[in-house]
Amino acid sequence: MEMLEPMLSKLAEEDVHLEGVWVSEPKLDGERIIALRKGDQIDLWTRRHVEVSYKFPEIISSLKKNIKGDNWILDGELTVPGGFRKLLKRNVEDRFKISLLAKKLPATLNLFDILRFQGEDLTSKALVQRKKILLKVVQEGGHIKIVPFKTVNSKKIKDHFVESIHRGYEGLILKNASSEYESGKRSSHWLKIKRSETIDVNVIGATKSTGSIAFGALILEKDGQYFGKVGTGFSDLDRKEILEFLEKNRGVTDIPLPPDLDILLTTRQLPAEIKANEIVKGKPRAPVWVRFRWA
Known part of the structure; x- marks a missing residue:
């Protein structure tokens, strides 16, 4: 299945001023993944157009059990305990090593958006509408989680950022609550505040x-x-x-x-x-x- 290009965020500062309603999410230390299902086939695509579903059998199994429907596209972040450095250890090709690592260093797919469900294109819907659909479609459990989110205004951004850092996250992602999903675009409707710029x-x-x-x-x-x-x-x-x-x-x-x-x-x-x-x-x-x- 052909992947859908992910929407990307722009870098912002802690004192950024926001107009309207925004949603905050913790910035996770993992790898962006677009997950697609059509019938019995499930693909996991990285931002660099590499299909990696065979490397994460535990994720595929959980997606089949925990996501309603058989025709969808989900956006999320793939993580393992210990952060991105440990995730690199899952980048192997040998089938036997893959099966061992799936048990020794299991991954979690942290979902934050849904772009298609049962053939319906959801990208033109507002973020808050897509979040509501995501909550109905996804049952957390196994190796599937929903990224926690909350509404935020300009006065509270710094508090949210500090809280995110204290909880061990990389930073904060801010998303305009009414924004559409702009596939392949680095949009000002999605902002990231990182612990330090890289x-x-x-x-x-x-x-x-x-x-x-x-x-x-x-x-x-x-x-x-x-x-x-x-x-x-x-x-x-x-x-x-x-x-x-x-x-x-x-x-x-x-x-x-x-x-x-x-x-x-x-x-x-x-x-x-x-x-x-x-x-x-x-x-x-x-x-x-x-x-x-x-x-």
Whole structure:
């Protein structure tokens, strides 16, 4: 089944002023998933158009049991205990390992929107209407949850944000209660307030280490250009796990790299996030590693 492009949010500050009625949701540390069902077939699509249903049999089983109807499209966030770093461990191809990980590191699909039900397109309906339908269609249980939400006004945004952080979430998502679902668009009707701003990049390799650590730094790409490297933000154990991940994703990059880079290996483009104080001459200043994004 062909996936439907997810609606995306724009970054906002804690003091953003909102007009009208808005809904707040916690920002989860997982991977965005569009789930589709048509008859007996259920597909799980990532933002990068990768179909991953076979990697999460526990999710497929719960969707069949806990969602009414046999023709729907749902939007949600896939999580595992321990956050996104642990979720990366589920990115395996071996069927035996998949079955073991489904029990050892079970995933949850946290649903927050419904885009189609029994063939009816719901994207033109207001968010609050879609939420009401979602609550009727979804029975929480097994590996399926509904993302908690509440109405919010400008005066309470900071309180909601602080509460979300204290509960261990990444931040806050704010959605205009009357907004339609704008597939494939980064819309001002959906806003995100993050604990700290991150920059989306691609890892395309690693440099050699001058000591006993696994590698020196990760080589970065953004918008088709070399974007510098990041060598801080991970422990020695992180470096070993990351190097194993890089080894499994070796590839040849067509991004022109500086000749003085002491390259250990190159990889296919691996989506990731970094933090940086600022961008200077097209490169991040004092970058710090955050995490890989699900590819």
